[in-house]
Amino acid sequence: MIKVEGTVKAVREQVKAWKKEGLSVGFVPTMGYLHEGHESLIKRAVKENDRVVVSIFVNPMQFGPTEDLASYPRDLEADKKLCDNAGANLIFHPEPEEMYDGGFCSFVDMNGLTNALCGLSRPVHFRGVCTVVNKLFNIVAPDKAYFGEKDAQQLAVIKRMVKDLNMDIEIVGCPIIREADGLAKSSRNTYLNAEERTAGLILSKSIFLGKKMVEDGERDAAKVKAAMVDLINTEPMANIDYVEIVDVNTMKNIDEIKGEILCAIAVGINGKARLIDNFMMTV
């Protein structure tokens, strides 16, 4: 069974030993409760690197005071099996104290890309993500790191951080993995009962609708957004946080659909879970 390390020291020693042998290291940072989305990242990393580290750490710093830190699902045994089967070599599973000791006071923050989409309703989120990913990169020192396109803003933020801070790591974005009925895989889907899960399908339905409109030639962002909003509002359990179309490189709203675009949505379902979904396209 795959090795699980809880200390920074042990992970560093292992990675150094691999690098001494000339082996490349891929890294998949996660918060655990792994699903097929994570599995696809791990498998891609296994394909493209000699060794793969997966981190499992529910990072307190990226949760706001009223968010779901305490209830975030956890299942280390199942995660170990998934990592093992997918071909990963090491899990880094630290306790919060290993990552943030009493004196911790340094942060990585960003001014631009985070003042939009999820950054507006989750004001501390990206500071927490940037800080922990920076720490994890310093601990694992990977050649390549893998992130899901489902968190499209996170992916853009991490790419920008790596560029801005001259980190020698290649960031690889991997496509959204969906259930057979369209629902994007997410650890947070487990918050929903059967009826709420069916209501959650309104996210992918509206994403597919918006995508089809753009594919069919619609270039007016307002029209695409309005059609998506109207569709989501047909679901009584849905509560829209945002439906936006932005430039993927700046996260700024656009009126005309042109260039590399991201259409992203966040929708609360029955007050139980806030789900996100998106499509990206080059037009």
Ligand code: PAF
């Ligand atoms: O996407 C996630 O699961 C988290 O935001 C990450 C990148 C592991 C940082 O905690």
